Amino acid sequence: MDFFLQQVTNGVALGSVFALYALGFSLVLANLGTFHVGHAGVFTWGAVFVWFLTDRHGLPLAVAFPLVVALSGLLNVGCYFVALRHLERRRNNAMAGFISSLGVGIVLAGLALEALDGEAQRLPFSAFPVETWDLGPIRLSSIQLLIIGTAIASFLLLRWLVNRTQFGREVQSVAYDRETSTMLGVNVDRVSALVFFVSGALGGVGAVLVAVAYNVIDSRLGEVYLLVAITAVVVGGFGNVRGAFLGGLSIGVVSSMTTGYVTSSYRDVVVFGVLMLVLVIRPTGLFTSPATAERA
Amino acid sequence: MRRNINSDTPTGHARGAPRSAIAALVLTSVLAACGGAATSSGDDQSDAGGESDGGEASASDEARTITVGELAILTGIKAEPYGIPFHDGAEMAFADIEESGYLADTGITFELKAEDVATDVNAGVTQFNKFTQDGVDIFFGAADTPMTDAIRPLAAQTKSLYLTGAGGKPEEGSFVFSLVDSITPMVRFGEQLATNGSQRVVSIVDGDNDTFGIFADAFKNGLESKGGAVVQTSTISMNDTDFSSVLTKLAKERPDAVYLSTLSETAGNIMRQMQTQGAFKDVVTAGSVAWQDPVYGTGGDAAVGALFPRMWTAGLAGAETFDRAYESKYGEAPATYSAIGYHTAWLLAVATKLVHEDGDEVTGETLQAMIPEAASSPDMREHGLIADFTMRADGVAEYPGIFATFADDGTITAIDEATFAKLAKG
Numbered sequence: 001m002d003f004f005l006q007q008v009t010n011g012v013a014l015g016s017v018f019a020l021y022a023l024g025f026s027l028v029l030a031n032l033g034t035f036h037v038g039h040a041g042v043f044t045w046g047a048v049f050v051w052f053l054t055d056r057h058g059l060p061l062a063v064a065f066p067l068v069v070a071l072s073g074l075l076n077v078g079c080y081f082v083a084l085r086h087l088e089r090r091r092n093n094a095m096a097g098f099i100s101s102l103g104v105g106i107v108l109a110g111l112a113l114e115a116l117d118g119e120a121q122r123l124p125f126s127a128f129p130v131e132t133w134d135l136g137p138i139r140l141s142s143i144q145l146l147i148i149g150t151a152i153a154s155f156l157l158l159r160w161l162v163n164r165t166q167f168g169r170e171v172q173s174v175a176y177d178r179e180t181s182t183m184l185g186v187n188v189d190r191v192s193a194l195v196f197f198v199s200g201a202l203g204g205v206g207a208v209l210v211a212v213a214y215n216v217i218d219s220r221l222g223e224v225y226l227l228v229a230i231t232a233v234v235v236g237g238f239g240n241v242r243g244a245f246l247g248g249l250s251i252g253v254v255s256s257m258t259t260g261y262v263t264s265s266y267r268d269v270v271v272f273g274v275l276m277l278v279l280v281i282r283p284t285g286l287f288t289s290p291a292t293a294e295r296a
Numbered sequence: 297m298r299r300n301i302n303s304d305t306p307t308g309h310a311r312g313a314p315r316s317a318i319a320a321l322v323l324t325s326v327l328a329a330c331g332g333a334a335t336s337s338g339d340d341q342s343d344a345g346g347e348s349d350g351g352e353a354s355a356s357d358e359a360r361t362i363t364v365g366e367l368a369i370l371t372g373i374k375a376e377p378y379g380i381p382f383h384d385g386a387e388m389a390f391a392d393i394e395e396s397g398y399l400a401d402t403g404i405t406f407e408l409k410a411e412d413v414a415t416d417v418n419a420g421v422t423q424f425n426k427f428t429q430d431g432v433d434i435f436f437g438a439a440d441t442p443m444t445d446a447i448r449p450l451a452a453q454t455k456s457l458y459l460t461g462a463g464g465k466p467e468e469g470s471f472v473f474s475l476v477d478s479i480t481p482m483v484r485f486g487e488q489l490a491t492n493g494s495q496r497v498v499s500i501v502d503g504d505n506d507t508f509g510i511f512a513d514a515f516k517n518g519l520e521s522k523g524g525a526v527v528q529t530s531t532i533s534m535n536d537t538d539f540s541s542v543l544t545k546l547a548k549e550r551p552d553a554v555y556l557s558t559l560s561e562t563a564g565n566i567m568r569q570m571q572t573q574g575a576f577k578d579v580v581t582a583g584s585v586a587w588q589d590p591v592y593g594t595g596g597d598a599a600v601g602a603l604f605p606r607m608w609t610a611g612l613a614g615a616e617t618f619d620r621a622y623e624s625k626y627g628e629a630p631a632t633y634s635a636i637g638y639h640t641a642w643l644l645a646v647a648t649k650l651v652h653e654d655g656d657e658v659t660g661e662t663l664q665a666m667i668p669e670a671a672s673s674p675d676m677r678e679h680g681l682i683a684d685f686t687m688r689a690d691g692v693a694e695y696p697g698i699f700a701t702f703a704d705d706g707t708i709t710a711i712d713e714a715t716f717a718k719l720a721k722g
Contacts, residue, residue, distance in 0.1 A: 003544070003548060006544050007541055007544060007545075010538075010540040010541045010544055011541065013538075013540065014538045014540070014541070017538075120561050120590070120594070122593070122594055125596045125597070130571075130572050132572065132573070132574045139573065139574065139575070141572050141573065141574075143572060144540075210537065213538070214537035214538055214565060214569075215537075215564070215565045215568050215569075215594060216537060216561055216565050216594060220535070224535045224537065255541070256540075256541040259530070259541035259542055259545060260541055260544065260545050263530070263531070264530045264531055264532055264541075264542055265503060265531040268533075
């Protein structure tokens with residue numbers, strides 16, 4: 001039982017990273033209907049920013065963290081205006097947007113490689129104090145606590161933003177019908193830009209956590225999580241904040257359990273097998289409901 | 297004695313011959329241009345020894361220059377750890393050979409002509425043909441196994457000697473000789489670890505690269521030969537970043553040692569997470585011959601005291617002069633492949649001397665027959681860098697390697713058996 005609980009804890013921590021990535025990805029998908037795969041590049045740059053600020057400029061992580069979140073958000077807004085906004089009126093805008101976003105991702109990864117001097121980098125070892133606590137049968141590290149706590153806080157903040165604010169109502173309106181929203185006086189460009197900012201900021205949060213926890217920052221960091229995040233979105237339900245979050249957590253736990261009880265060699269087989277099973281049983285995703293009030 | 301691998305092309309069908317000739321000429325030009333596009337660290341081909349400097353040399357000639365064609369890896373991911381150190385080491389050895397007058401009696405000097413082919417097999421084959429057409433029949437190649445596999449039949453066909461820093465593949469009568477032996481040090485390391493108390497070992501193996509599986513098998517063989525056992529193995533992907541689930545599973549086995557057969561960065565990351573998890577406090581961390589400086593760069597103090605085998609390392613007794621000279625010339629401590637490059641060039645020189653003493657013409661073919669004898673000769677023991685080096689007739693080198701650890705400042709430090717035992721027993 002101890003082993004089971006420990007693997008659940010490990011899975012929730014890993015899944016929290018997937019969830020943060022998926023949340024940002026899902027927001028843009030709901031808003032524009034586009035697979036913004038360039039999100040991977042923004043995620044990578046979140047890690048580059050935190051490395052640059054802490055390792056190269058000696059800023060404490062507590063100071064660098066909010067800066068990284070803001071920079072990642074702004075970078076994603078830049079992606080929107082450069083790669084996606086002008087394609088919105090094209091007939092096949094989803095595919096064009098996907099290709100354009102893919103291009104942005106490749107460019108960002110290439111630039112990240114240059115910024116990282118062509119090597120994998122890491123944060124200073126002293127950037128975050130590492131402690132380990134035994135909580136009954138579970139051993140929890142300060143890094144795991146940071147990841148899980150930050151992911152939950154981000155999720156709750158995003159839910160509040162989407163469900164309880166005027167911005168959230170506008171986001172839902174634009175996601176439901178872009179043209180009607182425009183006629184009703186919603187500034188669609190502003191809403192989309194803000195959605196991209198929030199999405200990028202969430203990517204930045206995830207990237208900082210990955211950089212702290214897993215100690216390797218390279219130009220392909222965002223790509224590593226992209227496929228899993230897309231899977232989390234599909235499992236949770238398209239454009240669903242709660243679904244993306246729970247989808248990410250689920251995949252983390254399934255991944256951890258497969259490693260613990262089967263073998264790490266079959267981890268991806270099991271994860272994507274679960275994906276296929278979900279699509280067969282519930283094509284709309286596990287956590288969607290007829291009235292997706294929180295549809296972003 | 298010019299050897300052109302296309303020389304046996306059928307020449308019938310007279311009517312089509314001019315067109316074929318033109319097509320062949322155009323094709324050759326294109327191929328040559330492709331080869332020439334690669335970054336070259338040598339002189340222009342027109343300044344090379346050409347055919348008279350290469351295969352045409354005879355034992356009776358005086359003051360001859362023999363061109364050694366190097367299919368170098370000077371760019372790309374393998375350049376820094378393997379290609380550049382290998383080239384620099386070989387270049388330094390040729391300078392030492394010249395300065396020492398070792399080949400003065402033969403009248404032979406070597407010219408190393410490096411052409412950067414990175415790890416592009418097509419570029420490598422094209423460059424090999426280009427060199428061959430210019431009469432070169434002695435080659436060096438850095439650490440790229442696919443390249444070596446592609447060159448192997450061409451070397452046999454043209455009777456060209458190919459000395460490489462890539463992994464070996466036994467082949468009777470081979471013209472390809474690999475100076476890398478990563479297996480013997482891995483087996484010996486497994487034996488040593490088991491002898492010093494690590495009987496229950498768990499391992500993490502990078503499943504994306506066959507080489508790490510080969511290292512793990514060699515390690516396991518050594519471990520089991522001394523009564524130890526690998527009780528659990530987890531396979532990971534090179535892109536994995538979170539190892540908490542794998543480590544939780546392995547910790548359950550209560551191992552004496554954790555063996556990491558992965559890339560250096562991954563190993564450092566795993567060690568860091570082992571430290572964070574706190575479940576491996578009294579467990580020995582062991583690695584493979586593939587470990588380099590980034591293990592410490594990523595793992596930091598978690599990597600200090602980890603044990604691993606190496607083919608060679610800077611700071612060994614007897615290599616001080618080489619270390620100092622290399623650092624003075626290239627501004628950094630020599631890497632393992634610097635030593636392999638240096639050893640390769642000296643092996644060629646010693647074989648050349650032996651061929652000359654036998655009164656034979658120095659060619660790829662005569663050198664090929666002499667390499668195994670040269671490898672174990674007293675001259676190699678005097679001038680070479682790799683201890684107890686032997687070369688089998690099937691083209692595979694054997695040597696025991698050394699054991700190493702990361703010192704407090706992250707320096708890779710060779711250790712003797714007593715220090716090994718101390719670290720292995722915590």
